[in-house]
Amino acid sequence: MSKFPDEKGPQRPYTLLQVTLHWLVVLLILGQWYTSRAIPRTHNPLLPPSDTDLIQHAIHTYAGIVVGIVMATRLLLKFASYRRQPPMPPVLTERLASIVHGGLYLAVLCQVAAGFITTYLWGPARVVHAFFWDVILILTSIHIAAAVYHLTRGDGVFRRMIP
Ligand code: HEM
Numbered sequence: 673m674s675k676f677p678d679e680k681g682p683q684r685p686y687t688l689l690q691v692t693l694h695w696l697v698v699l700l701i702l703g704q705w706y707t708s709r710a711i712p713r714t715h716n717p718l719l720p721p722s723d724t725d726l727i728q729h730a731i732h733t734y735a736g737i738v739v740g741i742v743m744a745t746r747l748l749l750k751f752a753s754y755r756r757q758p759p760m761p762p763v764l765t766e767r768l769a770s771i772v773h774g775g776l777y778l779a780v781l782c783q784v785a786a787g788f789i790t791t792y793l794w795g796p797a798r799v800v801h802a803f804f805w806d807v808i809l810i811l812t813s814i815h816i817a818a819a820v821y822h823l824t825r826g827d828g829v830f831r832r833m834i835p
């Protein structure tokens with residue numbers, strides 16, 4: 673039994689679709705990190721790229737665009753669900769959570785835009801792409817630390833993202 677019963681049941685702020693898309697983005701971003709390492713090998717002028725590296729490069733490009741579409745969909749779903757959500761208590765932790773969540777939406781969308789620009793429009797934007805990766809790593813570390821904190825507290829916040 674949770675110590676904070678108000679956070680359960682009908683007050684759950686995320687639909688199954690939102691929860692599914694959250695974990696889909698997590699999986700895709702792990703894939704983006706893995707496939708990104710093949711990209712410099714495909715641009716090496718001294719060695720012809722392997723088929724595996726070329727496939728990973730293509731996966732990085734198209735899966736990255738999918739991340740952008742899913743994140744934009746999540747933002748729309750979030751705004752659409754505002755009226756169903758319980759009013760947020762004006763406490764510091766909720767404000768901090770909003771800032772980190774907003775930062776994650778922004779950083780991931782900027783990351784996708786920078787990757788797109790690097791690939792199709794202007795190569796030097798790779799510096800911006802690398803910068804936003806660092807921002808994502810920092811915000812995700814804070815986010816995971818907060819998730820684990822809520823899990824150990826058993827206050828129901830972690831359960832919001834479990835289907
Ligand atoms: C949220 C989605 C994405 C994530 C998390 C991601 C992540 C990464 C990471 C970690 C790197 C290595 C950066 C470095 O340290 O140099 C990288 C490189 C790269 N990414 Fe992405 N990426 C994403 C989306 C995209 C998209 C949509 C495209 C293109 C349409 C793209 C194209 C590239 C390219 C061309 C590079 C190589 C840049 C270079 O030559 O230094 N990425 N990406």
Ligand code: HEM
Nearest residue numbers: 694698701750769773776777812815816819829830832833
């Ligand atoms: C790159 C990886 C991740 C990204 C980009 C991300 C992004 C987000 C965003 C934007 C939200 C807010 C949802 C909304 O209000 O619409 C959220 C909520 C949440 N995430 Fe993540 N997340 C990531 C990884 C994780 C991981 C690994 C965990 C668990 C260890 C996790 C647990 C949660 C939980 C429990 C919530 C609900 C928090 C609340 O309602 O206050 N996330 N995530």
